[in-house]
Amino acid sequence: MTTLLADPYYSESNAVFRRATNQTEVMLDRLADHARDRGRITILxxxxxVGLFELPMLTRLGxxxxxxxxxxxxxxxxxxxAVLGRKLADPGNEALDFELVxxxxxxxxTEARFDMVLFNxxxxxxxxxPLTWVGKSLGLLADGGNVLLFSPNRGGINQIYQDVFAELVGAPPLFADDIEVMLDGSGIAFSMESMMATCDVSALQQLGEDPEKLMLLSFLTQRDCRDVASEVREHYVEYYLSLRQPGRNSIPHPVTLFVM
Ligand SMILES: C[S@@+](CC[C@H](N)C(=O)[O-])C[C@H]1O[C@@H](n2cnc3c(N)ncnc32)[C@H](O)[C@@H]1O
Incomplete structure (x- = not known):
């Protein structure tokens, strides 16, 4: 039976994907803006x-x-x-007080309260x-703290993921526009900002079952593309390549930040 992408291939594919997109840098810029005037911060x-966002975040905050x-x-x-725990124990992070649950x-x-609760x-x-989880996050904030929630935008780069998720999970995933509607009706104060990033899809032009191509494709679709029929896989490839901007190897990769 086909399932959503799962570890360890999930994390390996995520690493390839994160190298292809500049979304992390765009998000870190904004996150740093929110943390800058604190000087000292506790984060949940x-x-x-495996910390593909969290590790660069710790470096950036430093x-x-x-x-x-x-x-x-x-x-x-x-x-x-286990992977993140090993990386956080690396030299360079020894001063960090951390816990992975x-x-x-x-x-x-937990009884602990945090300056920032992050959902990436x-x-x-x-x-x-989902509103229950927003409420729970707000309850975990220290005075003056914020929930930062990064959410994918509907369509474009996320269209096939949407279809695959709906097929395999039985319901569509949540996108930024869903979260906006939900928060609008909740009475919870929030701000939102859509940010543009790009994802380099050159690896998808490799022929056949190139490992990097399969990992990028798997992460983009959230389906293990090693198990997908070659005609379906090539149809996915064609779709992503059709999103390329003229003369470029990258496709739009927007993300929305909600702050509560
Ligand atoms: C797209 S990854 C993001 C990982 C990390 N934040 C980053 O940006 O590199 C989503 C993560 O959510 C985790 N996850 C799935 N269900 C969860 C749940 N119910 N509670 C907390 N985390 C969950 C998955 O195991 C996975 O590591």
Missing amino acids: SVGSG EEGITVARFVGVDPSAHAN ATPFETYD HVFEYLAGD
């Missing part, structure tokens, strides 16, 4: 994964002179936590009513 990252007084990652993937956010419980492309994985 929901769905911290470069900005912002001390991360504590970092907590919550992710149900034991594989992801192998549980879904839905069942995570994770909201759509949470089971049940």
